[in-house]
Every structure is written in C-alpha cells, then in structure tokens.
Amino acid sequence: MPKTLRYTLLSLRDLAVSAGPFLVLAVALLVLAYSWLDPNPPKRVTLATGPAQSAYEAFGKRYAEALKKEGIEVVLLPSEGSAANLQLLRGGKADLGFVQGGSSEAGNPQEEGLEELESLGSLFLEPVWLFYREAAARRVNPQATLTALTELKGLRVNVGTAGSGLPSLMAKLLESNRIDSSALVVSELEQTPATVAFLGGALDAIVFASAPESLMVQMLLQTPGVKLMDFAQSEAYSRRFPFLSPAVLPRGVVDLAADIPPQDVHLLAPTTTLLTRTGTHPALLQLFALAGNDIHGSAGWFKQAREYPKLAQNEVPISAEAERSIRNDKPFLQRYLPFWVANLVERMWLVMGLIIAIMLPLSRIVPPLYEFRVRSRIFRWYGQLRDIENRIDGADAAGGLLEALDSLERRAEKISVPLSYANELYALRNNIQLVRRKLENRPGVQNEP
Numbered sequence: 001m002p003k004t005l006r007y008t009l010l011s012l013r014d015l016a017v018s019a020g021p022f023l024v025l026a027v028a029l030l031v032l033a034y035s036w037l038d039p040n041p042p043k044r045v046t047l048a049t050g051p052a053q054s055a056y057e058a059f060g061k062r063y064a065e066a067l068k069k070e071g072i073e074v075v076l077l078p079s080e081g082s083a084a085n086l087q088l089l090r091g092g093k094a095d096l097g098f099v100q101g102g103s104s105e106a107g108n109p110q111e112e113g114l115e116e117l118e119s120l121g122s123l124f125l126e127p128v129w130l131f132y133r134e135a136a137a138r139r140v141n142p143q144a145t146l147t148a149l150t151e152l153k154g155l156r157v158n159v160g161t162a163g164s165g166l167p168s169l170m171a172k173l174l175e176s177n178r179i180d181s182s183a184l185v186v187s188e189l190e191q192t193p194a195t196v197a198f199l200g201g202a203l204d205a206i207v208f209a210s211a212p213e214s215l216m217v218q219m220l221l222q223t224p225g226v227k228l229m230d231f232a233q234s235e236a237y238s239r240r241f242p243f244l245s246p247a248v249l250p251r252g253v254v255d256l257a258a259d260i261p262p263q264d265v266h267l268l269a270p271t272t273t274l275l276t277r278t279g280t281h282p283a284l285l286q287l288f289a290l291a292g293n294d295i296h297g298s299a300g301w302f303k304q305a306r307e308y309p310k311l312a313q314n315e316v317p318i319s320a321e322a323e324r325s326i327r328n329d330k331p332f333l334q335r336y337l338p339f340w341v342a343n344l345v346e347r348m349w350l351v352m353g354l355i356i357a358i359m360l361p362l363s364r365i366v367p368p369l370y371e372f373r374v375r376s377r378i379f380r381w382y383g384q385l386r387d388i389e390n391r392i393d394g395a396d397a398a399g400g401l402l403e404a405l406d407s408l409e410r411r412a413e414k415i416s417v418p419l420s421y422a423n424e425l426y427a428l429r430n431n432i433q434l435v436r437r438k439l440e441n442r443p444g445v446q447n448e449p
Contacts, residue, residue, distance in 0.1 A: 019370075026355060041284045042281060043072060046094045047064070048089065048097030051080065052192065054216075055210045063292075070287055077093070081166065082272075086275070089276075090117075098275075102241065118317055119274070120292060122309060122311070125270075126269060127210075127267040130231075131226050131229070139154075140154070149174060156184075157186055158187045160208070161194075170207060194206050195220070234247070234267060249265040249267055290329070374418060378424050381415075381428060382428070388404055388439075402439060
C-alpha cells in the first residue's frame, strides 16, 4: 500500500475512533426521538363513508385520490350513514368518518363518548331533502304543494336508512310538530330501494339528508311529477335545534334553462363534519385537512368560495392539526418538498435542534482526543528512551543499551502519523540520536564487546 494512502487511512481511523462515541450518541438520540415522535404516518387509513351513490361515498373517493398522491392508501368503509359512522369510530373500526350534526341521540358529548373524537372542521351543509309525488300531495292539498310536516299525515314516508342518523332527526322534527309516528306510514329503506319504490308509486314521500352532489338528489330534482318540500319555517327550526341551519335553494340553480326549481326553496341543513379518533396520527390529520381545503373550498349551491371547511358548528373539539391547516393552508416546506421529507423535517426540527445543542459542546472534546491518540503512538516510546538514558551511568553493559537503542530506533522508523504531526516523530528520532551520542561518549564504550 502506498505510504500516502496508508497515512490517510490511518488518520481517518484515528478520527473515527475519536469521534465514534459522539456519533453513536447522536444516532441513539435521533433514534429515540424518532421512536417517541413517530413523525411518519401509517400508509393505510380507514375512512367511513356512506351508502352507494351518496355524497359521502363521492367525497370519500376524492379524499382517497388526494392522499394517494402522498403515498397513503385510504380504505373506504361503506355504511348506512352518519349514525353508523359514529358507531364505527367509537368502536375503533374506522379512523375517520363523515358525521352529520345532531347524529347523537343525546346532546351531552360526555354521555355519548364523543370525548374520544376530534373534528377536522365543518365540511359542508347537508340539507334535508323531502321529495314528494304531486299525485300524493294532491290528496292533502289541492294545489299539490306541501310546506309543513303536519301535511304528511296519512302519507307513506321513507324517513331514511336505519343507521344514517336521519330517522332520529326526522323523529325530532315530527315530535316538535306534535305528530305521532302512527299518523304516518313510516319506512326505513335504504336509499336506492327507497328511490325505486318512490318512483314506482309505492311511497308518497322520501327523505334524504345529503349534499347536492348526491346523484339521487340531482336526479329527483329533475324528475317530472316530483316536488321538493319548502320548509317555510326553516328559521324557526334553526332556533329550536342548534345543529340545524336554514338554507335556500335558489330559483333556477339546478337548471337555468328549465327554471328548476321554479322558485326559491327553503331547506333545513345539518352541517357535516369529518371526525377522527384522538389516536390518529397527526400527519394524517394534516393531510385530510389540507385535502378538505381543496375538496370543499369551491363555491356551491349553499356556500361561497372558501367558506368551507370552517371551525364553527362543531359538536366536538377541533383537532390542532386541522385548525392550523384550515387557517394557514399548506405548510411552507410541503410546497417545495415531497410530503414525507417535509413532514419529517417539520416534526423533527425541534428535537434535532436540541440534539445539536447538546452535541456541539461535547464535540469540542473530539479534537483533543484525536490529537492525544496520534501523539500517544509517539510519546509511549519516550518511556523506554528515558529508561535507557537513566541506565547509561549504571553498571549495565553499554553494549546491551546500544542494542535496546537500536531496537527502539527501528520501531520509531515504522511509526505512521499524519503529516501535521511529523515534527513530533522527527523529534523522537532526534532524541534517540541524542541518547545514542551520550552513550557512545561514555568512556570505554568503544572497547566493550
């Protein structure tokens, strides 16, 4: 091996040995911090959506597409609706789920177990759509127009799918109108069978609670012979039930050319939120909240642009990650770096700063240790050299001392040190020659065998 390469490798070895303990300590601290903070989220998450062809299902697919770009697989878990999603969240079978305001039976979050859940913000209004057939309404009102729930008496009404939360909501609304459930022919069919039965004449009215993006809603709004009930008392309902908001479906918003609807329609609208379990990874919450800004931020039939998501009208506490994302949009680093890199830096920078603050003072020990290790290869021979010098004036034979000095000199010639420490090596050799001259100048040395 060339001497230059050997000296370089030797210097690197000394440096590695000197700095090794501090590097090991730094790596150990980073590993402990990584294990504690767990900055990278799991690659798979479950989102409880809703029935087929519902707005919940449509929005779930959009969230899945958005998170797929960041390497996260969103498993969509179909359900009967809002109330079922709430049960799935409580039971730990889903990580996130769409839940409609007022889905819990009681108003006390502590009694309902909602303290284990967090909100990612209010996403959209989910109006109560009460469609009825004109032929059935004509039996109650000659004008075939319904404007109050009391006019439903005697009609066959599907009040929503069991588990969707809508039957509970309709029960509250009927009770507030002092309508006994026995006054109606009530059914709780699933959305698609109920729609088929309604269009076939087996039902007189059908109730949905869905965003206008729902395909069923879009279809029924444009079906001849089907009307949408106008809740003329929508303001009064919103005062009686805090989770309800009055909403207006503007004239012609469905189809301007066909003038559908032909006049403004007053509706009741619970607010749908995206709920999550408190143990869900913070980075996942950030991704869902940021995706929600894009998915729900555009203008719609019942909202202005950038009105949703919002922090108001939430029945459970807002997640800190969601609040930051809704207020501040995408973090700076995520605009220019891949998500996993930006997320790692954002969640580790404080710990990394603390580790650097700890390691910087300790790193000052590395240069002295390196210097000591290199110089020790030279200085350890000074002990033997001093021993030879001390024995010059003794009774030992000078020939034995010369042999020991020759052996020491041969070993010194094999010492390898970096060039910056070569002066110390040459100093050792000069001192060996100095002791040799002293020994050779001793009287009678030349005559000894």
